[in-house]
Amino acid sequence: MNQIPFIPIALIILVLPLIGFFFTLLFGKKIKQMYLFETGIITTALGLSIYMAFMKLMYYANEKIVSELTWIDLGSTKAFGKISVDLGMMIDNVTVLMLFVVCLISTLVHLFSIEYMKGDKRYNRYFSYLGIFTFSMLGIVFTHNMLMMYIFWELVGLSSYLLIGFWFEKKSASDASKKAFVVNRVGDFGMLAGILILFANYHTFTFDKVFAQISQGVLPFNSEFWLTAMGILLFCGAIGKSAQFPLHVWLPDAMEGPTPVSALIHAATMVAAGVYLTVRIFPLLTGDALLFIATIGAISSFIPATIALTQNDIKKVLAYSTISQLGYMVMALGVGAYAYGFFHLVTHAFFKAGLFLGSGSVIHAMHHEQDIRQMGGLKKKLPITYTTFLIFSLAISGIPLTSGFLSKDGILASAYAFGNLTGYKIFAISGFLVALMTAFYMFRLLILTFHGEPRNEEKYHHAHESPALMTMPLVLLAILSIFAFYTINPLSAQTGWVLKDWLKTPASVVPEHARYSFMVQKHDEKPEAAVKHEEAVAEKPAAESEHTIIHSEEYTEALHHAHYPAMFLSLAVAGLGILFAFIMYFWRKINADKLADSVKPLYKFSLNKWYFDEFYDFAFVNGTLLLSRFLAWFDSTIVDGIVNGSAVVTRQLSKLSGLFDTYVVDGLVNLSATLSGLLGIFTRKFQTGKVQTYIIMVVFSLVALLFILMNYGI
Amino acid sequence: MDLYLILFYFFAIITLVSAFFVVTTRNVIYAAFNLMLTLFGVAGFYVLLGADFIAIVQLIVYVGGILILLIFGVMLTNKITDTDIKSGFLNRVPGLLIVGTFAGILIGTLLKSTWRIAAPLPPPVAGLVGIGNLLMTEYTLIFEILGAVLLIALIGAASIARKQSN
Amino acid sequence: MTDMSTLSTFLTHIGLGHFLFISGMLFSLGIYGVVTRKNAVMVLMGIELILNSANINFVAFARYGNYGFHGQLAALFVIILAAAESAIALAIVLNIYKTFNNVNVDEIDKLRE
Numbered sequence: 007m008n009q010i011p012f013i014p015i016a017l018i019i020l021v022l023p024l025i026g027f028f029f030t031l032l033f034g035k036k037i038k039q040m041y042l043f044e045t046g047i048i049t050t051a052l053g054l055s056i057y058m059a060f061m062k063l064m065y066y067a068n069e070k071i072v073s074e075l076t077w078i079d080l081g082s083t084k085a086f087g088k089i090s091v092d093l094g095m096m097i098d099n100v101t102v103l104m105l106f107v108v109c110l111i112s113t114l115v116h117l118f119s120i121e122y123m124k125g126d127k128r129y130n131r132y133f134s135y136l137g138i139f140t141f142s143m144l145g146i147v148f149t150h151n152m153l154m155m156y157i158f159w160e161l162v163g164l165s166s167y168l169l170i171g172f173w174f175e176k177k178s179a180s181d182a183s184k185k186a187f188v189v190n191r192v193g194d195f196g197m198l199a200g201i202l203i204l205f206a207n208y209h210t211f212t213f214d215k216v217f218a219q220i221s222q223g224v225l226p227f228n229s230e231f232w233l234t235a236m237g238i239l240l241f242c243g244a245i246g247k248s249a250q251f252p253l254h255v256w257l258p259d260a261m262e263g264p265t266p267v268s269a270l271i272h273a274a275t276m277v278a279a280g281v282y283l284t285v286r287i288f289p290l291l292t293g294d295a296l297l298f299i300a301t302i303g304a305i306s307s308f309i310p311a312t313i314a315l316t317q318n319d320i321k322k323v324l325a326y327s328t329i330s331q332l333g334y335m336v337m338a339l340g341v342g343a344y345a346y347g348f349f350h351l352v353t354h355a356f357f358k359a360g361l362f363l364g365s366g367s368v369i370h371a372m373h374h375e376q377d378i379r380q381m382g383g384l385k386k387k388l389p390i391t392y393t394t395f396l397i398f399s400l401a402i403s404g405i406p407l408t409s410g411f412l413s414k415d416g417i418l419a420s421a422y423a424f425g426n427l428t429g430y431k432i433f434a435i436s437g438f439l440v441a442l443m444t445a446f447y448m449f450r451l452l453i454l455t456f457h458g459e460p461r462n463e464e465k466y467h468h469a470h471e472s473p474a475l476m477t478m479p480l481v482l483l484a485i486l487s488i489f490a491f492y493t494i495n496p497l498s499a500q501t502g503w504v505l506k507d508w509l510k511t512p513a514s515v516v517p518e519h520a521r522y523s524f525m526v527q528k529h530d531e532k533p534e535a536a537v538k539h540e541e542a543v544a545e546k547p548a549a550e551s552e553h554t555i556i557h558s559e560e561y562t563e564a565l566h567h568a569h570y571p572a573m574f575l576s577l578a579v580a581g582l583g584i585l586f587a588f589i590m591y592f593w594r595k596i597n598a599d600k601l602a603d604s605v606k607p608l609y610k611f612s613l614n615k616w617y618f619d620e621f622y623d624f625a626f627v628n629g630t631l632l633l634s635r636f637l638a639w640f641d642s643t644i645v646d647g648i649v650n651g652s653a654v655v656t657r658q659l660s661k662l663s664g665l666f667d668t669y670v671v672d673g674l675v676n677l678s679a680t681l682s683g684l685l686g687i688f689t690r691k692f693q694t695g696k697v698q699t700y701i702i703m704v705v706f707s708l709v710a711l712l713f714i715l716m717n718y719g720i
Numbered sequence: 721m722d723l724y725l726i727l728f729y730f731f732a733i734i735t736l737v738s739a740f741f742v743v744t745t746r747n748v749i750y751a752a753f754n755l756m757l758t759l760f761g762v763a764g765f766y767v768l769l770g771a772d773f774i775a776i777v778q779l780i781v782y783v784g785g786i787l788i789l790l791i792f793g794v795m796l797t798n799k800i801t802d803t804d805i806k807s808g809f810l811n812r813v814p815g816l817l818i819v820g821t822f823a824g825i826l827i828g829t830l831l832k833s834t835w836r837i838a839a840p841l842p843p844p845v846a847g848l849v850g851i852g853n854l855l856m857t858e859y860t861l862i863f864e865i866l867g868a869v870l871l872i873a874l875i876g877a878a879s880i881a882r883k884q885s886n
Numbered sequence: 887m888t889d890m891s892t893l894s895t896f897l898t899h900i901g902l903g904h905f906l907f908i909s910g911m912l913f914s915l916g917i918y919g920v921v922t923r924k925n926a927v928m929v930l931m932g933i934e935l936i937l938n939s940a941n942i943n944f945v946a947f948a949r950y951g952n953y954g955f956h957g958q959l960a961a962l963f964v965i966i967l968a969a970a971e972s973a974i975a976l977a978i979v980l981n982i983y984k985t986f987n988n989v990n991v992d993e994i995d996k997l998r999e
Contacts, residue, residue: 743935769948793976797926809923826914831903880977881977
């Protein structure tokens with residue numbers, strides 16, 4: 007048994023934000039200080055999660071703690087045996103890392119928001135929304151089954167909707183929240199379909215049980231095609247939530263929400279939930295599904311990077327950069343670099359949250375000015391913000407000594423190795439191009455915002471460094487973007503504890519011929535079970551070999567070979583990108599406007615975000631409108647025509663039957679009435695109303711009857 | 721002339737004469753008292769027929785209950801000061817004709833019929849026990865229903881006769 | 887009583903026929919009462935006569951037909967029903983009296999209209 011009560015602690019961490027949400031929402035209007043309660047609760051959750059993550063990673067790094075209870079017992083069926091829907095929690099290294107990220111960023115955002123949102127009329131409600139968001143995100147983190155994942159997935163979607171549309175008086179904000187919700191719904195529909203396929207075939211939602219069944223050769227509908235389809239459908243949820251191509255359009259619009267929200271939800275945690283989902287279902291993804299995922303990831307990293315080159319809204323640039331980086335993670339998972347994909351999620355969460363909070367600080371200082379053309383020279387006014395922003399930019403560009411370098415370099419190396427092994431070199435090429443563009447647009451942003459001469463004197467004049475409550479999170483996140491937290495070797499993450507001890511690629515459970523060739527176990531390598539339950543831990547002491555490394559030696563070799571070329575290449579492109587940015591915007595050797603003019607169509611294309619919104623408007627919105635117009639026409643002309651025609655026919659028929667009624671039926675009725683009237687006139691003479699007359703008649707009739715019976719009857 | 725014969729004729733005369741007075745006397749109170757005599761006579765017939773229990777019930781229920789009820793009815797529906805409560809007749813002639821014919825037919829039928837009579841048995845002893853057994857076995861349902869009917873009639877009568885309060 | 891050859895035999899041998907005769911006469915008298923009396927209470931008395939005649943029939947047939955106690959039970963039930971009936975009837979009569987201020991059945995001919 008475990009010495010540390012992980013599951014109770016996890017439950018407390020999970021429930022704390024919910025309590026914060028309820029109380030803050032209920033008493034927020036009455037008690038002005040409720041936000042402090044909410045912040046305190048989140049900080050408590052952070053403390054607990056740090057303790058839990060520390061204990062788990064230090065002492066139980068190779069264990070997986072699962073606790074479940076039956077929620078709905080569907081009883082025993084003849085065909086499938088016992089079926090039950092279980093609720094449960096699973097705590098492994100991925101869980102605690104993600105838990106730490108979510109709690110930390112949530113806490114920092116709470117602190118940041120105390121200053122940033124000051125004076126808002128729905129101040130406490132904002133904090134309660136942050137609470138419900140944190141609760142749902144933690145639910146996703148802790149779950150051990152697909153159903154709970156889906157439930158919390160939707161809860162996260164809801165809280166995202168609430169927070170994007172927090173300033174719902176603004177039409178653009180309420181539109182953006184609706185857009186985010188609807189676009190997410192498209193992805194979630196695919197996810198739901200995937201879940202249905204999963205439950206229909208495996209009769210359980212629990213990941214481990216599904217994996218166990220697949221590894222025993224149970225395939226959905228007995229075909230590998232459906233296994234691939236199931237994986238892709240489940241991944242559809244990730245496409246929506248992680249804003250992957252083609253459903254990425256909602257994320258830039260979501261920047262209408264408060265900036266801390268963007269940092270929490272749309273940079274660090276919620277959008278990472280898609281990646282987290284992919285991480286969770288990783289073992290059941292077939293080679294084809296992974297290739298699909300890699301493709302989506304590559305496209306999603308490339309397109310937004312090109313868009314980010316030309317955007318002028320500070321938050322829009324960061325939003326596109328987020329999509330691009332998420333694309334990186336997804337691509338990493340797609341090429342089999344599970345550990346690097348998740349590692350990048352963690353590092354990215356810190357520096358991207360930092361970038362957003364930094365931009366929040368700038369926006370706060372500039373009195374809600376978001377256009378970088380109105381900024382410039384803020385370096386002197388906002389020294390702390392500038393310094394941290396620089397560190398984040400270096401991290402996202404992949405400069406050594408930062409965390410971003412470690413993870414990004416790992417992804418690029420994996421893509422490179424993948425290209426060498428399978429021949430799909432396009433992922434590596436796209437990855438390096440994106441790295442180039444990332445470095446360029448990040449430094450463009452940095453230079454335009456902080457360097458040079460102030461372009462808006464008045465706003466510059468009023469700018470001031472943000473209070474400590476806002477800069478403190480920035481500093482903390484900047485510290486966490488330093489390599490030292492992940493490895494002692496600033497050039498290679500491989501030797502660091504995160505990758506060496508904590509993140510282990512789980513064994514793929516799909517049939518061997520459906521995997522990538524390099525994921526197939528060589529026969530001399532001994533496969534070992536990766537899944538372990540709490541009970542089993544007591545019997546077998548945890549050993550290093552408990553987790554199977556799925557990659558064959560061939561892959562390790564390739565990765566090793568790819569490491570240095572990839573590193574130099576990525577350094578080169580990052581340096582090149584930064585250099586370009588400096589040439590164009592700092593030294594102004596090349597006039598950016600002229601360059602834009604010379605490639606005007608491309609520039610316009612990028613500035614207008616590849617016309618995705620217009621295309622969707624045209625294809626889907628207009629298509630739907632056209633379809634509904636056609637349906638309306640069909641309704642009014644054909645359906646109504648039929649209805650009206652039948653009405654006319656009915657009217658004529660009823661006229662006919664009316665005539666029949668008047669003359670024939672009424673005639674008969676009147677005749678019978680007349681007859682009975684006549685009869686009545688005759689019979690009323692007998693009706694005296696005196697009871698005894700009647701009795702006499704009765705007795706008389708009786709006598710007559712008796713008489714007849716006696717003479718003729720008997 | 722044995723006692724049975726004498727008793728039979730005695731009861732027959734009492735019954736028929738008093739019944740005649742019931743339907744012919746003008747005075748309602750006289751009619752009620754004559755009805756009492758009639759009921760006594762009928763009870764006597766029951767005794768002659770070996771139905772002791774029915775005879776007792778006849779006395780208790782009819783004389784003790786129904787008759788009193790009727791007398792109350794008379795008193796409540798007439799002014800109490802009229803000592804001589806008269807009641808008129810109507811339809812006398814047609815009534816007489818019809819009833820006469822009817823009685824004729826009845827008597828005729830009676831004489832004409834050949835009754836299937838079992839071997840005359842001695843009157844059953846311990847009639848109370850037999851009736852009680854039957855009531856609790858074969859006629860339980862009817863017995864229960866009659867109890868309910870009686871209760872309902874009681875409530876209904878009270879409800880009908882009650883003064884309407886608006 | 888199949889061999890009722892002479893009047894003396896008929897008079898001295900009491901049998902079923904005698905009781906039926908009494909019952910028949912009682913019945914006729916009852917009907918006469920019901921038909922001719924003006925007062926509603928008197929009509930009720932006629933009805934009691936009719937019921938009694940029926941009861942005599944029940945008991946007599948049971949005795950001579952050797953049906954044991956079944957006939958007596960029928961008579962018992964009739965008596966019970968008669969009690970219920972007279973209670974209801976008297977309640978109605980009281981109501982009639984309240985409405986019309988008399989109980990003469992010939993004057994109560996609202997049913998005619």
